[in-house]
Amino acid sequence: MKAERPRTDRAPAAPAAPNIRESLSALRSSVRFLKGVGPARAAQLEAFGLRTIEDLLFHLPFRYEDRRAVAKIRDALVGEEKTFIGRLIALGQHFNPRRRQRMLTGMLDDGTGRLGLVWYRAPSYLVEGLAKGQTLVIHGKVEAGTGGHKQIAHPEFEVIDPADPPDHQKILPVYERPEGIALKTMRKWIAEAVETHGMHVPAFLPPVVLKKFALLDSRAALQRLHLPEKSDDVEALNRSTSAAHRAVVFDECFYLQLGLALRRQNRTGRSGIAFTREKKSLTQKMWELLPFRLTGAQEKVLQEIALDMAAPRPMQRLLQGDVGSGKTIVGWFAALRAVENGFQAVWMAPTELLAEQHYRNLKDFAAKLGVPIALLTGSMPAKARHEIIDGIKEGRVSFVIGTHAVIQENVRVPRLGLGIIDEQHRFGVMQRMALQKLASCRGAVALPEPDILLMSATPIPRSLAMVLYGDLEISWLNELPPGRTPVETRLVRSAARARAYDLVCDEVRKGRQAYVVYPLVEASEKLEVRDATSMAAELSRGVFKDCRVALIHGRMSAVERDDTMRRFKDGDVQILVATTVIEVGIDVSNASVMIIEHAERFGLSQLHQLRGRVGRGQHGSYCVMIYYGGNNSEALERLRVMERERDGFKIAEADLQLRGPGEMIGTRQSGLADFRIANLARDSRLLLEAREEALAWLEQDPRLARPESRAMKAVLKHRWAGRLELGNIG
Ligand code: ADP
Ligand code: MG
Numbered sequence: 001m002k003a004e005r006p007r008t009d010r011a012p013a014a015p016a017a018p019n020i021r022e023s024l025s026a027l028r029s030s031v032r033f034l035k036g037v038g039p040a041r042a043a044q045l046e047a048f049g050l051r052t053i054e055d056l057l058f059h060l061p062f063r064y065e066d067r068r069a070v071a072k073i074r075d076a077l078v079g080e081e082k083t084f085i086g087r088l089i090a091l092g093q094h095f096n097p098r099r100r101q102r103m104l105t106g107m108l109d110d111g112t113g114r115l116g117l118v119w120y121r122a123p124s125y126l127v128e129g130l131a132k133g134q135t136l137v138i139h140g141k142v143e144a145g146t147g148g149h150k151q152i153a154h155p156e157f158e159v160i161d162p163a164d165p166p167d168h169q170k171i172l173p174v175y176e177r178p179e180g181i182a183l184k185t186m187r188k189w190i191a192e193a194v195e196t197h198g199m200h201v202p203a204f205l206p207p208v209v210l211k212k213f214a215l216l217d218s219r220a221a222l223q224r225l226h227l228p229e230k231s232d233d234v235e236a237l238n239r240s241t242s243a244a245h246r247a248v249v250f251d252e253c254f255y256l257q258l259g260l261a262l263r264r265q266n267r268t269g270r271s272g273i274a275f276t277r278e279k280k281s282l283t284q285k286m287w288e289l290l291p292f293r294l295t296g297a298q299e300k301v302l303q304e305i306a307l308d309m310a311a312p313r314p315m316q317r318l319l320q321g322d323v324g325s326g327k328t329i330v331g332w333f334a335a336l337r338a339v340e341n342g343f344q345a346v347w348m349a350p351t352e353l354l355a356e357q358h359y360r361n362l363k364d365f366a367a368k369l370g371v372p373i374a375l376l377t378g379s380m381p382a383k384a385r386h387e388i389i390d391g392i393k394e395g396r397v398s399f400v401i402g403t404h405a406v407i408q409e410n411v412r413v414p415r416l417g418l419g420i421i422d423e424q425h426r427f428g429v430m431q432r433m434a435l436q437k438l439a440s441c442r443g444a445v446a447l448p449e450p451d452i453l454l455m456s457a458t459p460i461p462r463s464l465a466m467v468l469y470g471d472l473e474i475s476w477l478n479e480l481p482p483g484r485t486p487v488e489t490r491l492v493r494s495a496a497r498a499r500a501y502d503l504v505c506d507e508v509r510k511g512r513q514a515y516v517v518y519p520l521v522e523a524s525e526k527l528e529v530r531d532a533t534s535m536a537a538e539l540s541r542g543v544f545k546d547c548r549v550a551l552i553h554g555r556m557s558a559v560e561r562d563d564t565m566r567r568f569k570d571g572d573v574q575i576l577v578a579t580t581v582i583e584v585g586i587d588v589s590n591a592s593v594m595i596i597e598h599a600e601r602f603g604l605s606q607l608h609q610l611r612g613r614v615g616r617g618q619h620g621s622y623c624v625m626i627y628y629g630g631n632n633s634e635a636l637e638r639l640r641v642m643e644r645e646r647d648g649f650k651i652a653e654a655d656l657q658l659r660g661p662g663e664m665i666g667t668r669q670s671g672l673a674d675f676r677i678a679n680l681a682r683d684s685r686l687l688l689e690a691r692e693e694a695l696a697w698l699e700q701d702p703r704l705a706r707p708e709s710r711a712m713k714a715v716l717k718h719r720w721a722g723r724l725e726l727g728n729i730g
Contacts, residue, residue: 020711023200024718027054035192041181048178056193057201060225060248061173065139065156066234068169073113076142076150083139083169085160086110091132093122106130107149108138115142116151135162139172156183171228171237190226198223202718204711205251209693213250214243221247246686249678253467253687257694258704258712259720260470264316265702267471272314273417273448275341277306282340282369283333289365290329297479298326304475305334305453309418315451318424318469320460321477322648323612324484327455330477331420332362334453339371339398343417343450347401348435350423352377352558353565357587358422359401366399376402376411379558407434414439416450424454457612458605461653467687478649487615489623489643491599491636500595500624501543508547508574512592512619516577517610519601535597536577544575553579580606582613589617599625599642600635604655607639608648 031050032042050056071082090107104122108115117138119126137158145151177186203219210217216224221244228237236242294302301319308315321327335345349355359375366373374388374397385405391397393412400406400413416439439447454472465474492500504514516539518532536551550573552564561581567573569588576582576591580602594614599607607625615621625639641654678687697712698704704713 020202020714023202024714026197026200027057027718028052031056031189031193034189034196036185037189044178044181053193053197054201056190057197057222057226059175059190060240060245061175061237063174064228064234064237065172065174067137067139067172068230070137070169073108073110073115073150076113076115078142078144078150081139081141083137084108084110084115085135085137086115087162088117088130088132088134088136089114091130093127102127104130108136114149116145116147116149117155117157118145118151118153120153129159134159136160158184170230171232171234173226173228194223194226202711202715203251204715205254206693206697206708209254209697212693213246213689215250216243216247218247218251221245221251240682249683249686250690252678253683253690254694255712255716255719257467257470257691258698258716261695261698262704262716263471265698267316268313270314271448272312272451273309273341273343274312275309275337275343275417275451277310277337279340282336282371285369286333286336286365289368292481294329295326295479295481297321297477298330301330301475301477302333304473305330306337308473309334309337309451314449315453315473316471317452317473317475318454318456318465319475319477320456320465322480323457323609324480324616325457325477326481327422327457327477328358328361331422331453331455332365335399335418335420336369336371338417338451341417342415344392344395344397344413344415345399345418345420346406346413346416346435346438347399347420347422348406349401349403351581352379352403353562353586354422355401355403356562361587362399362401371399372397373399373401376400376405377558378403378405379562380405407438411438418451418453420453420455422455424456457609457648458652461649461656463684463688464656467684467691470691483618484615485618485620486646487594487611487621487623489611489625489646491625491627491639491643494626494628497626498543500626503622503624504544504575504593504595505547507593507622511590513568513571513573513588513590514575514593514595515582515591515610515613516575516595517582517597518577518579519598520579532577532579539575539577547574548572549575549577551577552581554581580610582610586613587616588613590619592617592619592621594621594623596623596625599627599639600629604638604641604651605648607642608651611642 030042030052031037031045032039034053034056037045045051045056050059065081065083067083069083070085071080073084073086076082076084086108087110088106089109090105092105094103094105095101096103101120102122104119104127106117108117115138137160138152138155139157140152140155142150142152173187173190174183175186175190177183198219201219201222203217205215205218209215215221224232224244225237225242225248228234233242237245301321305315305317305319308317319327319330321330331347335347338345347355347358349358355375355377359373363373372391374391376385376388376392380388388397388400389411392400393414395415405411419435419438421435436450436452439450460468462476504516507514516535518535520531532551532553536549540547540549550564550567552561552568554561556564564573564576565586568576568591571590591614594611596602596607596610602610611623614623623642625642627636627639629635638655641651645651645654697709700706701709704710704716
């Protein structure tokens with residue numbers, strides 16, 4: 001009988017290279033299976049977004065502690081972050097009954113001086129773990145303490161064997177983590193994950209690419225990021241520009257670009273609708289109805305869209321245009337092209353307000369052109385809604401404009417030719433897919449895929465757009481219609497608020513309207529932020545008592561909100577106190593002033609969007625940003641950009657430079673790309689290089705069919721298949 005030795009008995013001396021599939025599935029296993037992580041801890045990690053071992057491995061330190069050099073207490077300066085080693089010569093507990101907290105104090109002596117240690121809230125594990133006489137490594141920021149001693153509050157510490165201190169002189173990672181999980185614990189778990197699963201991290205970039213960019217193997221790089229070596233450059237680690245960072249970022253972007261390019265490639269192979277440009281019954285007439293001349297940019301973009309729609313593959317085009325650049329009319333022309341070819345068009349807007357606004361703006365054109373259009377929103381009475389849904393299904397309605405309601409289950413658009421998604425960053429990929437599939441339920445006949453036009457007013461630099469939207473064609477609407485006077489923008493300190501109110505009163509007296517924007521809805525005890533609800537009440541009793549003031553915010557029902565907005569639009573309301581619900585798309589051309597409270601709390605792109613609500617008419621208009629806080633120069637510098645710039649793309653670029661893409665394009669906003677590690681601002685060069693390499697690789701092997709692409713294909717599926725719908729890459 002042949003003795004089958006169970007695998008686990010094999011000598012682990014040289015583990016065989018794990019099979020790629022097994023590796024990837026091992027990475028997918030739950031954090032629960034990690035040593036020391038019980039169900040409760042696992043739940044905490046999961047709630048924090050760290051579900052799998054892979055999540056943990058890619059949860060990189062956000063900074064590093066340099067404990068290589070041990071400082072002398074004698075030389076400690078207030079404000080410095082340093083590491084000390086000494087003996088704990090005193091330890092005491094105090095209970096603070098008022099705060100119901102246990103405070104712990106200690107004294108560290110290293111032979112050169114004494115350093116106070118203090119924990120204002122001391123959990124019991126801490127109290128139990130410390131004892132007089134221990135030798136401790138202490139790390140933290142030195143501050144002035146009581147009784148002439150310097151001290152560190154809530155220091156990082158480790159109890160060590162005094163015989164072996166050098167072991168603790170290393171670079172240590174610092175992680176973001178769920179509340180209640182000690183940094184030490186987090187370090188231990190991640191080190192454990194690296195130890196037990198690090199070898200499963202895929203590292204399959206083409207060798208030529210690794211060589212060309214002098215990249216570390218990404219598996220080794222990841223380990224190095226969690227467990228830095230003593231010789232590593234802490235500065236570079238902290239700036240996330242170390243060689244290890246570069247390798248991991250490159251790897252991430254390479255795969256994303258591979259996925260996006262494949263997705264785009266898949267699309268060109270599928271059959272769509274060729275909307276001919278010969279049939280011009282509607283678009284021609286629309287030209288004659290236009291109340292203005294299109295800008296050059298609008299004409300150019302319309303041309304691009306028309307060409308794309310005429311091609312027999314499904315269009316997926318992103319229209320990038322600054323606030324107020326006139327995207328609506330462009331979308332409308334595209335819709336008419338579909339309708340004159342005998343198809344239906346669906347326009348999806350993120351809010352009822354916007355859907356209604358577009359509907360109101362377009363229905364007169366539609367009437368003159370004889371195009372049957374309908375509005376479909378969730379708040380419509382059921383009967384009216386069903387009538388419209390029937391009308392769409394039976395083809396009596398050619399153009400539907402609405403909210404998410406248009407992609408609800410019972411909606412069928414049998415001859416869907418074009419789907420338009422306005423303010424696309426407000427929607428997710430799933431919704432885009434749902435829109436695409438509205439037609440696909442008519443018997444077994446495979447229908448051609450509809451064209452999709454995405455519109456976005458979150459301007460991003462071109463190079464980054466390529467990285468983020470590598471699967472889409474992009475049109476740029478980079479010109480504002482003529483005759484707009486720039487919005488005069490001022491940044492003022494809160495003390496000067498009265499002057500801003502005067503300005504509002506003046507404008508209202510002249511017949512104009514105003515917005516006052518607050519970052520929060522209700523007063524929060526924690527943050528002393530002026531909130532919309534209480535301020536609306538205060539303002540309407542106080543400075544604006546002679547004006548008609550109304551409040552609008554996101555927690556009102558859609559009906560209430562729309563009602564208020566309508567009253568503002570009709571001029572019944574003169575001053576609208578609002579949260580950022582007005583950020584997107586609202587168009588009231590008589591509004592000429594906007595006051596933004598706590599401007600420092602908004603991202604630049606958001607401020608730009610907000611400001612875009614004024615300056616839409618022929619009147620000169622103003623935006624006053626009220627700024628709180630001391631001399632936080634970083635926030636000030638950021639806000640100054642708004643005074644100088646009015647080009648959304650330039651603002652976006654500045655935003656990116658100053659604080660990274662988090663707020664701006666927050667990966668969610670891209671609706672697709674979701675970087676785990678890469679930072680669009682910091683890594684833009686690297687991302688573009690990775691993109692080029694990914695495209696070059698695909699050029700050689702468009703289907704990833706060659707043996708050397710096999711592992712890559714598996715990794716690609718593992719990372720992106722779900723999100724990129726790469727169902728058919730094998
Ligand atoms: P956005 O790109 O922000 O969606 P809109 O489509 O809402 O911008 O257009 C903003 C305003 O500019 C609207 O009132 C629209 O009628 C007007 N507009 C659009 N194109 C032109 C143009 N070529 N000339 C003059 N006004 C225009
Ligand atoms: Mg718009």
